[in-house]
Amino acid sequence: MIWKRYQNELIVGVALVLMLAVYLYKNSQVKQLDSTKIEVAQSVEEIGEIIALKQQWGDPKLKQRVEKVKQGLQSGKIKSFTVKGKKLTASLQGLSSKEMNSVITKLENIAIQIVKLSVQHKDGTYQMEIKCKW
Numbered sequence: 110m111i112w113k114r115y116q117n118e119l120i121v122g123v124a125l126v127l128m129l130a131v132y133l134y135k136n137s138q139v140k141q142l143d144s145t146k147i148e149v150a151q152s153v154e155e156i157g158e159i160i161a162l163k164q165q166w167g168d169p170k171l172k173q174r175v176e177k178v179k180q181g182l183q184s185g186k187i188k189s190f191t192v193k194g195k196k197l198t199a200s201l202q203g204l205s206s207k208e209m210n211s212v213i214t215k216l217e218n219i220a221i222q223i224v225k226l227s228v229q230h231k232d233g234t235y236q237m238e239i240k241c242k243w
Contacts (some may be wrong), residue, residue: 165220166195166243175241178215182208197221197241204235216241 112119165171175197179190186208188200201212209228216223216239225240 162220168220171220171243174219175221175243178212178219181211195243197239199237199239201237201239202234204237206235209235209237212237212239 172192175192178197179187179199182201182204186201186203188202190199190201191197201209204212213226216226221241221243223239223241225238227238229236
């Protein structure tokens with residue numbers, strides 16, 4: 110009998126609790142949807158970058174650009190410079206700071222991965238060892 114007396118208040122209380130639960134569920138689903146959208150956008154951006162890098166690494170003129178690195182250097186300063194397949198191995202000696210900076214700048218402006226770059230300073234000249242791949 111007592112429950113019939115407070116029946117309306119009980120229905121309103123249950124309805125409020127149910128509304129609160131639905132509101133919290135909706136908010137969690139909206140947050141999850143937003144995070145999924147952000148993840149998808151990041152994935153699409155990364156895929157675009159990967160495609161662009163594959164196009165650059167697959168460029169047939171890339172080998173010619175790597176060969177241009179030794180232009181401007183005297184042949185006596187080039188100890189070894191070999192390009193095999195998609196790998197560059199070079200050893201340079203007796204470079205001035207300007208020549209060394211130009212070689213590094215040329216390498217950085219080409220779409221290659223520098224695996225090893227070793228620079229040693231001796232008696233005002235520089236020795237470089239470079240290993241790259243693409």
